Amino acid sequence: MAERRLYEDVADSIRRSILDGTWPPGTRLPGERELSEQFEVSRVTIREAEIALQATDWIRIRTGAGAYVAPELPGDNAILPKVSAFELTEARSLFEAEAAALAAPTIAASELARLDDLLAAMADDGATEEEISAIDHEFHMTIAAASNNKAIVHVIESLWRMRLELPEVRHSHSLVCRKDGAARQSEHADVVAALRKRDATGARLAMRRHFNRLLESMLDETEERAMVELRRQSAESRERYLLSAKLA
Incomplete structure (x- = not known):
């Protein structure tokens, strides 16, 4: 499938069935085998779909008892659009740069102090991802x-x-953020410095530079993964060729 993962389509179908009353709140979903036959997918795909639905509060998975529709369904705003990490980062750049510009003239001393504390916490080498x-x-x-x-x-x-809940977006950010801690720290410090000066233009530009660098890092990571996959495929082809040559 292009772009979307198969389990996402299954999760969407289950969600629609919940909304149309096929499986009302509190009822037990059919078992994995029945669902896999209904949707013509593997049981692994059903498990992935159920995990995704549980993460967004549509169902509850009870160990040994199966999956149940949540007693209270989340609102429509709980259904997140399927976007790429690139699309999301572009959108964040637009809104967060303008938010920084708006904040600059009136940001409170207590808010600047909190940003300083967060910068210090982010620099802690012992902090987990x-x-x-x-x-x-x-x-x-x-x-x-x-x-x-x-x-x-x-x-x-x-x-x-x-950014936090879409699995593929979270994964893309995780790959980049493991490598760019120093750059991120410096960019955040630049944003705070501009805010402290009440410099709206400087705050906007500093935030944009932060996201532009993040986009470039994502592109580099994507290219690197593509090269790794290409080398893997090449190695497999070479191995098959050598094996066929021996058999000949």
Whole structure:
């Protein structure tokens, strides 16, 4: 399948069946074997779909008892669009750069102090990847809140939900963030410096530079993975050729 994974289509179909009343809240879903036959996919794909549905609060998986539709269904805003890491980063660049520009003239001393604390926490070599992600999230949301625009805060929080909850987006960011800690730290410091100067243009440009570098890192990582896959395929072809030559 192009772009989408098979389990995502299955999860969408199950979600629609929940919404149309086929499986009301609180009812038990059919077993893996029955669902795999219904959707003509493997049981592994069914498990992946159920894990995705549980992560977004549509079902509850009970060990040894099966999967049950959640007693209360999430709202429509819980259904995240399927976007690529590149699309999401472009959108974040647009909104977060403007949020930084809006925040610059009026950001409070307490908010600047919190950003300083987050910068220090992000520089901790002992922090785990999950902790760094949480710190990064709070850093960006602190700036969004300082814009004093509730609509912008809502949009940026929604974009961050995609960043944290969409598996492929999360994976892409994880690959890049393992390598770019120093660059990210420096870029965040530049944003805070511009905010402290009440420099709206400087804050906007610093935030854009941060996201532009992130996009470039993603492109580099994508190219690197493509080369690894190409080398793997080449090695397999060489092995098959050598084996066929021996048999001849």
